[in-house]
Amino acid sequence: GAVVSQHPSWVICKSGTSVKIECRSLDFQATTMFWYRQFPKQSLMLMATSNEGSKATYEQGVEKDKFLINHASLTLSTLTVTSAHPEDSSFYICSAPGQGLPKLFFGSGTQLSVL
Amino acid sequence: SQQGEEDPQALSIQEGENATMNCSYKTSINNLQWYRQNSGRGLVHLILIRSNEREKHSGRLRVTLDTSKKSSSLLITASRAADTASYFCATDNTGKLIFGQGTTLQVKP
Numbered sequence: 412g413a414v415v416s417q418h419p420s421w422v423i424c425k426s427g428t429s430v431k432i433e434c435r436s437l438d439f440q441a442t443t444m445f446w447y448r449q450f451p452k453q454s455l456m457l458m459a460t461s462n463e464g465s466k467a468t469y470e471q472g473v474e475k476d477k478f479l480i481n482h483a484s485l486t487l488s489t490l491t492v493t494s495a496h497p498e499d500s501s502f503y504i505c506s507a508p509g510q511g512l513p514k515l516f517f518g519s520g521t522q523l524s525v526l
Numbered sequence: 527s528q529q530g531e532e533d534p535q536a537l538s539i540q541e542g543e544n545a546t547m548n549c550s551y552k553t554s555i556n557n558l559q560w561y562r563q564n565s566g567r568g569l570v571h572l573i574l575i576r577s578n579e580r581e582k583h584s585g586r587l588r589v590t591l592d593t594s595k596k597s598s599s600l601l602i603t604a605s606r607a608a609d610t611a612s613y614f615c616a617t618d619n620t621g622k623l624i625f626g627q628g629t630t631l632q633v634k635p
Contacts, residue, residue, distance in 0.1 A: 417568070445622065454614065455569070455625045504568055506623075513557055515623055517568035 413439045413509045417518025424495055425526055432490045432521045434505030440485035441507035445515065446478075449502040461488040495525040532615060532626040540634050545602040547629040549615030550595075556618050558591055560600050563612045563628075572600075572613075607635045 414437040424430050434444055442463045447455040459480050460468040467480035477499075479491040488507075492499050502522050506515040532549045539545055551558070557576045561569040575582045575591045575598065582589045588601040602609055612630045616623040 415568075447625075452630070454627045457622060457624065460622065502566070506569075513618055514559055514571040514574055515561075515569075517561075517570070519568045520566070522566065 413437075413507070413516040415441075415505065415507050415516045415518045417505050417521055419521055420519060421522040421524070423524045423526065426496050427494055430492045430495055430523060432492075432503055432505070432523075434488045434490070434507075434518050436486045436507050436516075439507075439510055441488070442485060444482060444488040444505055444507045446480065446488075446490050447504045447506065449504060449520075451502075455504065458490075463488075492523065495523070497525045499523065500525045532613075532629050534629060535627065536630045536632070538632040538634065539605055541605060541607055543605055543633075545605050545609070545631055545633070547600045547613055547615075547631070549598045549600070549626050551598075551615075551617045551626070552596065553617075554619055555593075558589075558598050559616045559618065559623065560587075560589060560598075561614045561616060561625075563614065565611075569614065602631075605631075605633045607633050609633045 416435045416437050418433050444461040446458045448458050449455045457470050458473045461480045461482040463482045469475050482488040502520050504520040506517040557574050559574045560572045563569045573584045573589050575589050586603045591598045610633045612628045614628045615626040
């Protein structure tokens with residue numbers, strides 16, 4: 412089955428610093444990847460759609476300059492949380508659709524804690 | 527905005543019992559999917575039902591879809607302690623999956 416690898420699993424950083432999260436499709440190519448955010452005991456909120464070779468598409472209310480997405484290759488998308496603040500603390504999860512399949516394969520998530 | 531609402535929010539049962547979770551959505555869909563999430567982990571796809579299907583089975587899972595009521599249910603039969611997790615429905619109508627609020631299932635041994 413398709414595997415999506417996400418790193419790091421958790422990160423603690425100081426307020427004002429930037430954090431980069433990587434999402435890789437290991438055994439398939441992903442022209443599109445999705446980034447979600449999840450607060451404790453809540454659902455996943457779609458943040459943006461990452462498109463290989465072009466700009467990401469952000470959902471309403473998501474700050475583009477705050478959450479920088481880069482999809483430089485068919486197997487790698489990155490999310491950079493810039494100038495992180497405590498309110499950015501959350502669980503971030505990436506996913507990619509399998510080739511020809513409407514279902515998503517998810518990374519294991521990144522727990523971000525901003526002090 | 528979130529598409530789906532699920533109930534119950536939390537469900538606690540004994541091992542061996544059946545667990546039923548319900549999901550309602552608001553707009554038309556191409557398909558509806560159910561995912562499972564263990565605490566602090568990513569999601570795992572369980573089953574997909576297309577808009578022209580009414581029922582689907584996969585092992586101990588049974589999913590129904592009623593497009594007239596815009597609702598779906600997930601039944602887990604003969605539950606096991608290992609089924610303890612959160613379960614989310616997700617609807618697809620634009621190529622993006624929108625997730626419901628989820629049901630937290632606890633199966634007691």
